[in-house]
Amino acid sequence: MSNLLDLLVAGLATGAIYAIVAVGFTLLWQTSQTINFAQGEFVMLPAFLMLAAMHAGAPFWLAILIGILLSLVLLGLGFKMLLVDPMLRHGVLPLAIATMALAIGIREAVKQFFSAEASPFPSVVPAGDVAIFGRMVSLQSLGVLALAILAVVGLTAFLNRTSIGHQMQAAAQNPTVARIIGVPVERMILLTFLINAFLVALASLLITPIYLAKFSSGEVLGQAAFIAAIVGGFNQVRGAIAGGLLIGVVDNLAAAYVSTQYRAAVPLILLIVIILFRPQGILGRAEERTV
């Protein structure tokens, strides 16, 4: 029992990061039917951009700013204009395949231009432990959790309380009607891509100090976010959040109590069970089929 609390906190911390990535994933799906198989690589890349900025001599805070800006330009604007816009009218599948190719491209580019080795990455949260109810809990986990919760709460507040947030939701739910009532749908879609780029940069900043910066780390991350999004509900932001937290906790508990060899299997089995019995996800709405 003693380390259950540690496991829960660590699980919630990684889960919160998965949730951020999964939210971005569902936002892209909702507004532009993009299943982004490169989402994991999107999380991997900003850390390397920040490292590159630091190699060039920028202090850490400036490197973070540069990394976020670059990922807004590359992973937000560039991704939308160069890949999604020309392919969207061709349907979901070719676009999904193109993002798979993009994932290979990003991975290889990082391997070629940066390094094939894992590099350490400075943490935004100070290291050390803090006592809670007489137990020592890692400060890093708590810091990550706090920042991730802040981001998620901020995003939900933005989507539900501001006018632009409402317009974004309208553009996602029914673009035609939204356009009729004067929502600038195109601009809203661009905004979701920028938000996704910001979220992945944030996730990159939070998760890289834990798992090191490596060109291949995107695969695991992308899959975790993917599973989180489906388990929670593919068409709901709050579903993705719940899914992310759940996957993080389940993953950590499985590593401790099931077996380290099959820890990765537990979220997958959860995924299959959810799809079989509740395909719309825990918090999702059912999607209607059309004839």
Added chain:
Amino acid sequence: MKALRKYRRLALGALVIAGLIVVPLNFNRYGLFILSQWAVMTIAAMGLNLTLGYAGQVSLAQGAFVGIGAYAAAIMTTQGMPLMAALGVAVVLCFAIGWLLGYPALRVQHHYLAFVTLAFSTLAFLVFRNEDWLTKGIYGISNIPRPTVFGVATNRPLPFYYLCLGSLGLVSVAMWWLIRSPWGRAFLALRENPIRALSLGIDTRRYTLMAFAIGSALGGIAGTLYAPLTQYIDPVPFNLSLSLDLLMMVIVGGAGFFFGPFLGAMIAVLLPEWLRFTEGYYLMLYAAAVIGLLIYSPSGILGILDRVLAERRSKAASALRAVAKSGFEAAP
């Protein structure tokens, strides 16, 4: 006119087949390895093309079925059993698992099925890696023997290449027959409009499962050739990226076109080799090429060809119409 086109097409086919037999005669070991790999991957991609291109079900598990086939072959032939027995086991096993995996396809559609198969793919990889007693885990299985076919030992690269090519030929003929049979038409109906197919009396349940199971079994066949080809297997080649690669082959070649997988596998297996002189950049260039192609033609390479041919045909037809019309007017 039509007969002429048919003969021209037959001649082209014969030429390609002759080329595939004659040209590699003086290839070196590595070239033959790559060509054999192309044949093997084409078989796997054909299976996926049946599932995806004809029946319209997205599967991200084809790599796992190749893995199951490869492990069946590796385990059984290193125990001294013949490859044919392994082939039988692989086909039955993959067919059965594919059938079971198809059940979610009945409940959910499109991307959800992709997710189930994705999960299955990763689960299969975990089993390959962790069940040491069966698969020797990360150490892999080495010294996989190559079979003797009709009294000819295929230990050398050239005979084994012919074995792969022959298998590809047999599978192609079977597939050609299958998609022209009533089953093939039912698969197409399923892809185009499942509800309409159902209302026309097609048992969509059975055909969905069937498309999945047959496609998976072809993955198993490819796997049983893969193991003796490399003569050493470990879990790494059968992870999720093989499934994604196979999916890319089918889409890039042209999903739903008979020759799509041939071209797609050619690009996925041979293009990286041709680009090898660019050293570290070759996979980047490959990725860029795939993205560029899909932006230009989302229905793949054969999609471009199809478009060009359709345009030429309609031009020819309108020219004929113009001739007929002028002749009609001139005749009075």
